[in-house]
Amino acid sequence: MTEVGAALPxxxxxxxxxxxxxxxxxxxxxxxIHWSDRVAGAVGLPGVIAHGMLTMALAARLLTDWAxxxxxxxxxxxxxxxxxxxxxxxEGVTVTASGTVTELRGDGLxxxxxxxxxxxxxxxxxxxxxxxxxxxxG
Amino acid sequence: xxxxxxxxxRVYPPQPCDVSREKIREFxxxxxxxxxxxxxxxxxKALGHSDIIAPPTFAMIPVLRxxxxxxxxxxxxxxxxxxxxxxxxxxxxxxxxxxxxxTTTLDTLRSRGGNDLLGIRCEVAGGAGEAVxxxxxxxxxxxxxxxxx
Numbered sequence: 001m002t003e004v005g006a007a008l009p010x011x012x013x014x015x016x017x018x019x020x021x022x023x024x025x026x027x028x029x030x031x032x033i034h035w036s037d038r039v040a041g042a043v044g045l046p047g048v049i050a051h052g053m054l055t056m057a058l059a060a061r062l063l064t065d066w067a068x069x070x071x072x073x074x075x076x077x078x079x080x081x082x083x084x085x086x087x088x089x090x091e092g093v094t095v096t097a098s099g100t101v102t103e104l105r106g107d108g109l110x111x112x113x114x115x116x117x118x119x120x121x122x123x124x125x126x127x128x129x130x131x132x133x134x135x136x137x138g
Numbered sequence: 139x140x141x142x143x144x145x146x147x148r149v150y151p152p153q154p155c156d157v158s159r160e161k162i163r164e165f166x167x168x169x170x171x172x173x174x175x176x177x178x179x180x181x182x183k184a185l186g187h188s189d190i191i192a193p194p195t196f197a198m199i200p201v202l203r204x205x206x207x208x209x210x211x212x213x214x215x216x217x218x219x220x221x222x223x224x225x226x227x228x229x230x231x232x233x234x235x236x237x238x239x240x241t242t243t244l245d246t247l248r249s250r251g252g253n254d255l256l257g258i259r260c261e262v263a264g265g266a267g268e269a270v271x272x273x274x275x276x277x278x279x280x281x282x283x284x285x286x287x
Contacts, residue, residue, distance in 0.1 A: 013170070026161075026168035028202050031216040039217050043280060052221045057169040057195040064193065069185045070175050070231070073194045077225025077274075126223070 002110060002133045008066050008099035013058040015050050015084065016092030023054045037088070045083060050093070052080035055124060059097040059116045063129050066099075072132035074109060081125040084118055093118055105130060141212050141254045141279065146247040150211065152239040152263075153203035159234040161199070162192045169193065192232040197262060198224070200232075201273045204242030204260045212244075212256075214279050222255070222276040229269040237265040245274075254279040 020034050029051055032039035040048050056078050064070040086093050096117045103111035109130040116124035159179075166176035174181035175191055182190045209216065232238070239262070246257030255278055262271040 019168075019170070022168045026165045028199060031219065033217055043217055053195060053198050053224065054169065056224060057171075057193065060194050061169075061171055064171075064173060070173060070193055071185070071187065071191055071228070073228070075225070075227045076194050077223065079223040080221050 002101065004101050004104055004110075006101040008062050008101075008112065008114075010096060010098040011062055013061070013095045013097070014092055015054065015058070015086055015095055016090065017048065017086055017088055019054070019092070020048065020050060020086060023051055023057075027051065027053060029053065045085075047085045047087070049083040050086050050095075052078075052084075052124075055080070055084055055095055055116060056127075058095055059114050059124060059127060060129075062097045062099050062114060063112060063131055067131050067134050069132075072134070073129055074132060075128075075130040077129075078114075078116075078124040078127040080123075082118075082121055082123045084123050095123070099129075108133070140249065140281075141214070141247060141256075143247060145212060145244055148208075148211070148244045150204060150207045150242045150244075152241045153200070153207060155200035155203050155238045155240065157192065157200075157232055157234055157236040157238060159190055162190055162196065162232075162234055165196050165199065166193055169195075187231065187233060189234040191234075194226060194228065196232055197226050197228070197271045197273055200238045200240045200262050200271075201242075201260045201275075204240040205258065205275075205277075208242050208244060208256075208258065212279075218280045220278040220280060222278045224275045225273065227272045229271065230264075232262075232270060236270070238270060239263050250278075252281045254281075 114127035260273040
């Protein structure tokens with residue numbers, strides 16, 4: 001499971017406007033581009049967009065569930081490449097995340113490349129984590 | 139309204155953030171993560187932790203306290219700000235009961251196509267001053283909002 005080349009199974013996450021409101025409250029990030037179409041439009045966005053940090057947190061599930069202990073995710077970084085537009089309806093938008101183990105670093109941490117898409121478009125790029133190897137038998 | 143170039147290198151006063159079990163649970167709920175390590179002390183202890191731990195990106199909460207001071211100092215409003223990238227290096231997990239402080243540095247300030255790119259580093263420390271997390275980010279400040287159009 002933990003060798004270079006191993007795949008982290010694809011996961012899908014649904015994001016609705018309700019989720020954005022909940023994340024704003026929990027995180028303290030009240031930037032109005034995440035809840036006001038008026039403000040989002042005024043700064044040139046196609047509509048209300050998800051917090052990049054929410055998308056990053058959803059994709060982290062792939063890593064923490066795989067690792068067993070969430071604290072095993074020692075390093076985690078992403079580039080927010082494209083905004084995730086969240087329509088004002090009951091379905092919202094679907095974010096898909098998958099990953100591949102790409103290296104075993106000298107310090108024993110596994111490098112994982114994470115792919116995060118909406119449809120065919122990558123919304124996070126350079127998404128990469130270093131994780132202590134899962135130890136499901138120990 | 140470009141940002142004052144002399145702001146590069148500025149270090150902002152440490153910002154406190156006390157972490158409760160309730161805040162961790164609320165954050166985990168908000169990202170839809172049912173992991174018991176974020177809710178159940180016994181589950182966290184079974185993994186070797188002294189109390190419930192926070193999800194990896196929970197670190198953004200103390201980090202945002204640092205961002206707020208910097209953004210305010212630079213005279214920027216958040217609606218102008220695009221989060222371009224974010225990275226966390228955890229020296230240890232954030233735990234319930236932590237009394238964190240975040241020290242924020244504006245490492246770099248660059249201009250790109252009329253927008254400002256802020257390279258920011260936040261050092262999150264625990265109550266004994268021990269390193270907990272290093273967060274680095276790039277924020278893009280769009281000029282369009284500054285002109286009010």
